Amino acid sequence: MTNQEVSKKNYHHGDLRTALIHAAFELIEEKGVDAFSLKAASDLVGVSVAAPYRHFGDKESLVHEVLELTKVTFSRQLIAASAEHPVGSEEAIIALGRAYLRFISERQHLGALMFGVHEFQQPHELPNYECEGDPENAYPFTHFREALIAWLSAQQLGPEYLIDLAIPLWTMVHGMAMVKISGAINALSSPELIEGQLKQATQRFLRGFIEDVQGVS
Amino acid sequence: MTNQEVSKKNYHHGDLRTALIHAAFELIEEKGVDAFSLKAASDLVGVSVAAPYRHFGDKESLVHEVLELTKVTFSRQLIAASAEHPVGSEEAIIALGRAYLRFISERQHLGALMFGVHEFQQPHELPNYECEGDPENAYPFTHFREALIAWLSAQQLGPEYLIDLAIPLWTMVHGMAMVKISGAINALSSPELIEGQLKQATQRFLRGFIEDVQGVS
DNA sequence: CATTGATGTTAGCACGATTAACATTTTGGG
């Protein structure tokens, strides 16, 4: 009853809007966006097929809300994972990658929703590498960015190296995740193997990076 | 009239089957699988909506043919790209990555068809890293595999290092491509930047790899 | 030259998105 929470609720259904979002979230997590129908969500919540249109302009709007919810959920896991390690440590970076892989591996359809090419795809904001306000709403890449800046700083390197470091490392992690959900390579199916690869490759990359940079400058 | 080519043709339409495949290919390349409808393909070819069912069990079968056609097209480009450089060279590997990125960047919807998560997705075969017969039908990863084995050999390293080398490198390239088509990071939108990153990261990775391996063994 | 099988076509069903018209409940002002 915190005076904000009540305002939207208590109508016919109670709160059809958020009920639909959560129903849709579950359905999409279960079967994927492509298989998701407004009817299924309506049925699950117990309203008619037309009811959602009082709260969402169209199917896409609902899916968009689910996407936002997914991003927040994902971000929370990433934050939690890196928080277990010292700021600026190699471990923090690896843990971030591992959390990234796990989330997407275990919740493939949510991964596909966020990063796949589908009819509801929307251009991700975040023009360059800026971090927008709330970390929970931050684009996942932002977390890598923060961890890498901290690492660079711990290595006595300035943030000017960020891009050359972040892009290959993050695209590798992202690529592993995408390969996983697209089933592109069965060899990556084992979580142990994929996480071992992640760790080894990250270490090699970071260490090779230092040598390369130090050797030049 | 080579005795094979005529057999399938000259019926009502001539060769509706391949005409449909090519029409579908164009439509999918243009608008993506999700937006593709059998009706659109039928219209383009000039037949009724039911006609395709004489040649394909269902929509998925047609899409499957388009997928195969796409893979062959893609493979050809990869082969051509690496063929321009000495076998076993770093350049060949970079060229392969560049061709991979270009194809998928320039033909996003085909990339999404091959590697995206969609209703027609099918498990890619190729259980481990085996190379099946015809190189043109080979899974794209196979080309990387060949190039890397050659490179390893040129470095006097055996193929036992393949996996640890191929997975991170390929997933990075693949990740860059996926990021590109999902619009995940606008910063990767410029072809120059992305290709520069590819080259630099590949070089760093390969060189770091050698040092790492030589340092240990 | 007619039958047969490969192809095509039209009509129709099922489903899911979306909208229009109608019903009901909540809220707010008199």
Next chain:
DNA sequence: CCCAAAATGTTAATCGTGCTAACATCAATG
């Protein structure tokens, strides 16, 4: 407290699309 308006919901109908059934054609073969 009562009513009108706004907010929600429902039912019915339309449209686009996959897919099937019943019917129409054409080419080839005996």
